[in-house]
Amino acid sequence: AQRVxxxxxxxxxxxxxxxxxxxxxxxxxxxxxxxxxxYSRQRLQLLLRHISRESIKGFTADLNKGExxxxxxxxxxxxxxxxxxxxALSGPGGGSQGNLIFGKxxxxxxxx
Amino acid sequence: xxxxTQSPTHLIKTRGQQVTLRCSxxxxxxxxxxxxxxxxxxxxxxxxxxxxEENGRGNFPPRFSGLQFPNxxxxxxxxxLELDDSALYLCASSFLPYEQYFGxxxxxxxx
Numbered sequence: 001a002q003r004v005x006x007x008x009x010x011x012x013x014x015x016x017x018x019x020x021x022x023x024x025x026x027x028x029x030x031x032x033x034x035x036x037x038x039y040s041r042q043r044l045q046l047l048l049r050h051i052s053r054e055s056i057k058g059f060t061a062d063l064n065k066g067e068x069x070x071x072x073x074x075x076x077x078x079x080x081x082x083x084x085x086x087x088a089l090s091g092p093g094g095g096s097q098g099n100l101i102f103g104k105x106x107x108x109x110x111x112x
Numbered sequence: 113x114x115x116x117t118q119s120p121t122h123l124i125k126t127r128g129q130q131v132t133l134r135c136s137x138x139x140x141x142x143x144x145x146x147x148x149x150x151x152x153x154x155x156x157x158x159x160x161x162x163x164x165e166e167n168g169r170g171n172f173p174p175r176f177s178g179l180q181f182p183n184x185x186x187x188x189x190x191x192x193l194e195l196d197d198s199a200l201y202l203c204a205s206s207f208l209p210y211e212q213y214f215g216x217x218x219x220x221x222x223x
Contacts, residue, residue: 044214086154102154
């Protein structure tokens with residue numbers, strides 16, 4: 001079955017420290033993977049997708065098919081990065097636009 | 113450009129009742145997806161509508177149904193409400209594949 005696992009419910013770091021939010025997936029085929037972010041009192045929004053290979057707000061994520069991972073990284077965390085982060089996989093059965101399979105999320109807290 | 117809007121913001125229903133949630137898609141988007149997010153969980157895909165037709169469905173029973181209108185707005189209907197249906201219901205609209213824009217959600221409480 002297609003699944004996304006985010007092993008950490010909460011990750012707490014100090015400002016300026018490196019951050020790595022872990023995401024592992026199981027999927028039979030070539031996955032599309034995404035990171036979504038939800039800041040306090042805001043709606044869920046797309047942060048980045050692996051196919052675009054972009055760096056957004058200093059975050060990057062590399063798809064490792066061997067380890068079936070898509071970890072989100074940032075070299076120097078900022079307080080404004082504090083938010084809930086969800087890893088998502090585009091799964092089958094969702095039609096031409098694709099449905100998303102989400103992990104349970106990791107809450108990132110960046111302390112001053 | 114108007115973003116995705118949902119109504120109502122929250123509501124309380126009794127077990128066994130029926131509920132209708134509404135979503136207005138972002139301008140120019142022709143696809144609407146609905147998700148259920150239980151407390152402490154990630155969003156779970158319910159179904160998707162593309163040009164007024166159901167275009168994919170997750171693992172939800174038939175008492176979850178939907179509609180999409182010619183202006184691409186959408187409704188989610190849930191019949192015979194159960195306590196476990198209490199959740200945040202998210203609507204997302206899209207035009208390009210996989211670039212889904214989410215609404216603020218409707219918080220449903222079933223007592």
